[in-house]
Amino acid sequence: MELDLAFIWAAIIAFAVLAYVILDGFDLGVGILFPFFPEKHDKDVMMNSVAPVWDGNETWLVLGGGGLLAVFPLAYATILPALYAPIIAMLLGLIFRGVAFEYRWRTKRAEPLWNWAFTGGSVVAAFAQGVALGALVQGIPVENRAYTGGWWDWLTPFSIATGLAVLIGYALLGATWLIMKTSGELAERARRYAYMAGVATLVAMGIVSLWTPFLEPLYLQRWFSWPTAAFSLIVPALVAACFLVLAHGLRTRHDSRPFIASLGLFVLGYAGIGISFYPYIVPTSVTIWDAAAPDESLAFLLVGALVLVPLILAYTAYAYWVFRGKVNPEEGYH
Structure with missing residues (x-):
């Protein structure tokens, strides 16, 4: 049986x-x-909670972007021109917050500046990711294997809504992470913010989910035609279950359950997006097979991926294992 290399790489x-x-x-x-x-x-402890792992987390962004260029060059060549503005904004945000990680500890006078750089970079990066996602979901016009839209096509009410949804969702992840990694008044305050962010995330997911099927006929057919219409019942039911687990974990003051439930909400939202536009990689213009490089290239690159991906997973798991448990408020990051 011949392997479907394009599908494997898409996965x-x-x-x-x-x-x-x-x-x-x-x-x-x-x-x-x-x-x-x-x-x-509190700010010191918050930064210490993510300091050992934040840069390793961004390895996956490099793998996703680099893989798209190498494996689906047509998708890369059409998505990037359509999303230059939000992607550049995201990268600048990530740069500012990365620099803030290092410089905040090395100055007293300019510490407020780097605090705002850390916050501003995080907000801009999160919002830009959501805007890029919304612009991709609403469709990218492609003719003769080239992007044919305008410079501002990415800026629509839907993309702004998805930007805000991702921003709120990341705030929920951050709050539940702090519950898991900190203690005392900081964790209690994070718990209160997690309640608010959890409700806001559920509302935002509902708005985006109800809006998406009406962007393209394909989405409407996918969500409301049998047998895929079953997902219209299964996914919302699982989202509701995750939210109940989140609320129960917060109410019973459980440390890790709210974070796990928040991750579940993101996984389900991501699955919903995949259900909407599979098999398109550039909805609704280019499929994963249309965009794929030659099979010889896919096979060659897959050998490297089979070595690289397990290594990344291994060192990521090891880093989280080493820095497991609560953050010691007396320890610093240098």
Whole structure:
């Protein structure tokens, strides 16, 4: 039986993007929540909670973007021109927050500046990711294997709504991460913010989910025609279950359950997007097979991926294992 290399690579890149969203999402969320914790000691502990893992989390973004270029060059060549503005904004945001990680500890006078760089970079990166997602979901016009839209096509009410939804969702991930990793008044305040962000995330997911099927006839058919219409019942039911687990975990003051439930909400949202436009990689213009490189190239690159992806998973798991448990408030990041 011949392997469907394009499908395998689509699954690898989809996994890399999901890993980036759920891993980097919580440390962006910590930055988004930074202004709501005015005490310097709390800010120090918050930054220490993500300091050992934040840069490793972004490995998945490099793998997803680099893989798209190497494996689906047509998709890369059409998606990038359509999304230059939000992608550049995202990269600038990630740069600012990365620099803030290093410089905030090395100055007293300019510490407020780097606090705002950390927050601003996190907010811009999260919002830009959501806007890019919304622009991709609403469709990218392609003719003769080239992007034919305009410079501002990415900026629509739907993309703004998805940008805000991702921003709120990352704040939920950040709050539940702080519950799991910190203690005392900081964790209690994070718990209160997690309640608010959890409700707001559920509302945002509902708005985007109800809006999406009416963007394209394909989406409407996918969600309301049998047998795929079954997902219209299954996915919302699982989302409701995750929200109940989140609420119960917060109410019973469980440390890790709210974070796991929040990750579940993101996984289900991501699955919903995949259900909407599979098998298109550029909805609704280019399928994964249309965009794929020659099979020889896919096979050659797959050998490297089979070595690289397990290594990334292994060192990521090891890093989280080493830095498991609550953050010691007396320890610093240098």
